[in-house]
Amino acid sequence: MESLKVEELEEVEKDDFVPEKEEKPAEYELLLLAENNRQAYEKAVNLVKFGCFKQEEIAEIDFNKYEKIEGKKYKGLYDLYRNVETMELVFICPLVEANRADLENTKELAPYAYDCIITNAMDEETYQMVCVAAKNNLHGVTRTFYITAYVLYFVLIASAIITYLWGFIYTMDSAATQTFNVRLSVSVINAAYYSGALFAGVVIATPLLVLMRIKYKNQGK
Numbered sequence: 001m002e003s004l005k006v007e008e009l010e011e012v013e014k015d016d017f018v019p020e021k022e023e024k025p026a027e028y029e030l031l032l033l034a035e036n037n038r039q040a041y042e043k044a045v046n047l048v049k050f051g052c053f054k055q056e057e058i059a060e061i062d063f064n065k066y067e068k069i070e071g072k073k074y075k076g077l078y079d080l081y082r083n084v085e086t087m088e089l090v091f092i093c094p095l096v097e098a099n100r101a102d103l104e105n106t107k108e109l110a111p112y113a114y115d116c117i118i119t120n121a122m123d124e125e126t127y128q129m130v131c132v133a134a135k136n137n138l139h140g141v142t143r144t145f146y147i148t149a150y151v152l153y154f155v156l157i158a159s160a161i162i163t164y165l166w167g168f169i170y171t172m173d174s175a176a177t178q179t180f181n182v183r184l185s186v187s188v189i190n191a192a193y194y195s196g197a198l199f200a201g202v203v204i205a206t207p208l209l210v211l212m213r214i215k216y217k218n219q220g221k
Contacts, residue, residue, distance in 0.1 A: 037069050037070055037071045038071065040069050040071075040080065040082065040089060041069065041071045041072070041074075041080055043089065043119075043127060044074070044080055044089040044091065044119050045074065046131065046134075047089070047119040047120060047127075047130075048074075048091075048117060048119060049134070050130060050131075050134045052119055052120040052122075052130065053117055053118060053119045053120065054117075054118050055115070055116065055117050055118070056116050056118065057095070057113050057114070057115055057116070058113060058114050058116050059112075059113050059114075060114075061092065061114050061116075063081075065083060065084055065085055066081040066082065066083055066084065066090070066092075067081060067082045067084050068080070068081050069081065069082060069089075074091045074117075077093045078091035078092060078093045078115075078117065079091070079092055079093075080092075083121075086121055087121045088118055088119060088120070088121045089119045089121075090116055090117065090118045090119065091116065091117040091119075092114050092115070092116050092117075093114065093115040093116075094111035094114055094115075095111050095112055095113045095114060095115055096111050096112070097112060146212065146213075149209060149212060150209070153202075153205055153206075153209055156198060156201055156202055156205060157202055159198055160195050160198035160199045160201075160202055161195075163191075163194050163195040163198055164191045164192070164194070164195035164199075165191070166191075166194070167187070167190050167191035167192075167193070167194035167195060168187045168188065168190070168191035169187075170190075171183070171186055171187035171190040171191065172184075172187045
C-alpha cells in the first residue's frame with residue numbers, strides 16, 4: 001500500500017510539473033544587443049589605438065568572470081570579453097602549440113596560455129574626452145595633411161573653372177569676325193581643351209578625397 005501511494009504521489013508530481021518555456025527575445029532586443037556589442041568593440045579598438053591598454057600573456061583565465069561580447073574578431077584572432085568585476089574590455093586570443101596540432105580533429109587542444117589585450121576601464125564621459133584628446137594630439141600630421149588636401153582640392157576646382165571661362169572668353173574675342181554660332185561652338189571646344197586636364201584632375205581627386213575622409217574619421221574615433 002505504501003509503495004502504491006508513493007507511486008501515485010510521484011505521478012501527481014510528474015503531472016503537475018510543467019517546464020517553463022524560454023521566451024525568445026524580441027526583435028528590437030536583438031537589435032539593441034547587436035548595437036551595444038558593436039559599440040563595445042569600437043570602444044575597445046579605439047582604446048588600443050590610443051594606447052590605453054596593457055598586453056599580457058596569462059596562463060589561466062577564469063571565464064566565469066568574463067562576459068563574451070559577440071561580434072567580429074580583432075585582427076581575426078582576438079575575441080572580445082568584458083570583465084564583470086572591473087568592467088575592463090579585454091581582447092583574448094588562446095595560444096595553442098602549433099607543432100602539437102590534432103591532425104585527425106578528434107578533439108580541440110586546450111590552449112597553454114592566453115594573449116590578453118586589457119584596455120583601461122572608463123565611463124562614457126571619460127572615453128569621449130579621451131577620443132577628443134587623441135584626435136587633437138595623436139593625429140597632428142594626419143590632420144594637417146587632411147586639411148591641406150581639402151584646400152588644394154578646392155583650389156583645383158577654382159582653377160579649372162577660371163581656366164574654362166578664360167578660354168571661352170579669349171576664343172570669343174579672337175574669333176570676332178565669325179558668326180555667333182561658330183564663335184560659340186569654337187569657344188566651348190577651346191575652353192574644354194584648355195581646362196580639360198584640370199577637370200580630369202578634379203574627377204580623379206574626388207573619390208580619393210572621399211576615401212581619405214573615411215580613413216581620417218575612422219582614425220579620429
